[in-house]
Amino acid sequence: MTVSYRQDFYNVICTAIDHAKVVGKRCVVSEVKAIESIDPLDFYHTAAKQYRGERFFWESQSTGFALVGAGVAVSATAEGDNDTLVRDILKQLRNTATVTGISGIEGTGPLLFGGHTFDSTKQSSKEWASFGCCYFFLPTFLVTKQEGQYYLTRTVVCEPGDHADELMRQIQQSEDTIFRNVKMTHWEKQPWNPLLEQKDQDLDEWTHTVDDAIQIMEERAIKKIVLARTRKMIFQNELSSDELIRSLREQQENTCVFCLEKESAAFLGATPERLIKKSGRRIYSACLAGSVSRAKTDEEDSRLGEWLLNDRKNRMEHQYVVSAVRDSLTDLCEQLTIPNQPVLMKNKNIQHLYTSVEGLCAESASVFDFVKRLHPTPALGGLPRKAAMDWIREHERLNRGFYASPIGWCDAQENGEFDVGIRSALINGRNVLLYAGCGLLKDSIPKQEYEETAIKFKPMLNALTRRNS
Ligand SMILES: C=C(O[C@@H]1C=C(C(=O)O)C=C[C@H]1O)C(=O)O
Incomplete structure (x- = not known):
């Protein structure tokens, strides 16, 4: 993994696209920055508009540590033995991802979230079909709450034919939309939902x-x-x-x-x-x-x-x-x-x-x-x-x-x-x-x-x- 401290996100994306062209493979770029305090659940809720079906939530009630992911940048699903697949992706990320911005904070940067089935020898049933035997993903946006501080990691996947301006515009637009709305989160009283x-x-x-x-x-x-x-x-x-x-x-x-x-x-x-x-x-x-x-x-x-x-x-x-x-x-x-x-x-x-x-x-x-x-x-x-x-x-x-x-x-x-x-x-x-x-x-x-x-x-x-x- 390359950690670049002083370059801004845009420059790192440009370099990553050039590198992707040379190696003929996608390159992952993540930027970590400190953000103002927000309620992780408000972020999860607000992100639904763009990323419903592509979110995760994790909050330890005793320590206050929280992670919320939205948007799938890279994902892995598998049937059968799953451990190797996730390890491979992580290894690949470690070797190829570039991380810019704040470093050294646990639970920030390129991070995989997910799980696998209880019994990897069992075929997934109808109810679990979409998850498969194993499902992990690296989110486009990751909010981390760690020791009372808040961080945002945004991740872009750069393919050989991509344009930095376009990638930058897309991610900035999504971020602006979510953060503009997160401040206005309003939990409406839900109507009664009868059990049938x-x-x-x-x-x-x-x-x-x-x-x-x-x-x-x-x-x-x-x-x-x-x-x-x-x-x-x-x-x-x-x-x-x-x-x-x-x-x-x-x-x-x-x-x-x-x-x-x-x-x-x-x-x-x-x-x-x-x-x-x-x-x-x-x-x-x-x-x-x-x-x-x-x-x-x-x-x-x-x-x-x-x-x-x-x-x-x-x-x-x-x-x-x-x-x-x-x-x-x-x-x-x-x-x-x-x-x-x-x-x-x-x-x-x-x-x-x-x-x-x-x-x-x-x-x-x-x-x-x-x-x-x-x-x-x-x-x-x-x-x-x-x-x-x-x-x-x-x-x-x-x-x-x-x-x-x-x-x-x-x-x-x-x-x-x-x-x-x-x-x-x-x-x-x-x-x-x-x-x-x-x-x-x-x-x-x-x-x-x-x-x-x-x-x-x-x-x-x-x-x-x-x-x-
Ligand atoms: C299996 C469950 O819980 C497990 C079984 C427990 C038990 O048998 O006493 C206690 C805690 C868990 O390790 C469950 O909650 O579904």
């Missing part, structure tokens, strides 16, 4: 599948299987990811609110579960497994929390995740700090057992090395991984698509973050597919697990029905 139909997986069918899982865990050396279910919903009017993100960020403190659009579909949610964050040599991961509901009174809530901290089944379920995460990270990290005991993570609708993970890795490591090693942890797949995945592939009555998979971003310095796409839904027009899963052990009780998944529907359900419970 909804369908859950039948409780008997679910019970039967849980029984199957329990039986296989008793017969074979399988310790844990995560089983998921869906709820299909049809609303009267088209749903808007903008409005849903707005509700999620208001209601789901302590989570990461994310959304990835592709054509008319959007996959979004408020996940409490970080898979991996890499910042320079520092890495952060998390073990999250073992759940109980929140209660109405503080007293009852604490009692439930205490119960969870001491419940044998939940502690075991959690410990499987801790051990597997430790095993996955040990040889990628020089240092690894994992506390011996979990603590409680309390979210609006549910509380979990949580163990933090921090480490120090080699400079050359990529956030994708970690994703590949960790996914799926026993929190989303099971233990042993392969046996659990085989069972899920054969028995679970749904196609998970991007649900329970890593979703997130990676910049050209290989910094990035991928969280697990849970507490999520796929929306398309008036249709919604909600997803939720739970960890099964030999002594699981089907009805309890069904109820646990119902609680896990709540964050998205409340956003969809505009309830606050």
Whole structure:
């Protein structure tokens, strides 16, 4: 990657077009600049006019870090094994992209955002068709909010026959339009959107599948299987990811609110579960497994929390995740700090057992090395991984698509973050597919697990029905 400090964007584009002519290939040019503070969601909303179906949103509620992308400059979709494809694009970007303006700020410059399916051996289903098995894109406009500062990265793809004046005019015009309107963002009160139909997986069918899982865990050396279910919903009017993100960020403190659009579909949610964050040599991961509901009174809530901290089944379920995460990270990290005991993570609708993970890795490591090693942890797949995945592939009555998979971003310095796409839904027009899963052990009780998944529907359900419970 060439970093040019003093040249302005126009000159860099001219040089890139000349270079594209010589090498006969497109060249990517990005410019990073500081901008005045704006609400990332207002930017997302305003960009819809030009870039609906080509946006992403990412906001960590606890740190305030946010990324919003609009417009597809470069994209990658694939069927089958997807990891190589994204790495290749990133490598290509690193080798060929020119970045001008401010440098050294994480989450700025040419950055890929996206995700892939839970199970790369599975063909994508009809609902997930537009996303394919893997979808990442480098946005034309990227707004980054980092430590209270705001940055705009704009990216232009220069082809051999392009004219700098035209490219410059186009990007400037789009930028002016968005930023003129962003200041005037006005969220209108939405009319009531009635729910016309909804369908859950039948409780008997679910019970039967849980029984199957329990039986296989008793017969074979399988310790844990995560089983998921869906709820299909049809609303009267088209749903808007903008409005849903707005509700999620208001209601789901302590989570990461994310959304990835592709054509008319959007996959979004408020996940409490970080898979991996890499910042320079520092890495952060998390073990999250073992759940109980929140209660109405503080007293009852604490009692439930205490119960969870001491419940044998939940502690075991959690410990499987801790051990597997430790095993996955040990040889990628020089240092690894994992506390011996979990603590409680309390979210609006549910509380979990949580163990933090921090480490120090080699400079050359990529956030994708970690994703590949960790996914799926026993929190989303099971233990042993392969046996659990085989069972899920054969028995679970749904196609998970991007649900329970890593979703997130990676910049050209290989910094990035991928969280697990849970507490999520796929929306398309008036249709919604909600997803939720739970960890099964030999002594699981089907009805309890069904109820646990119902609680896990709540964050998205409340956003969809505009309830606050
Ligand atoms: C699978 C989900 O959640 C996972 C399963 C948990 C559990 O079984 O206790 C807890 C947190 C997540 O790791 C989901 O929310 O869909």
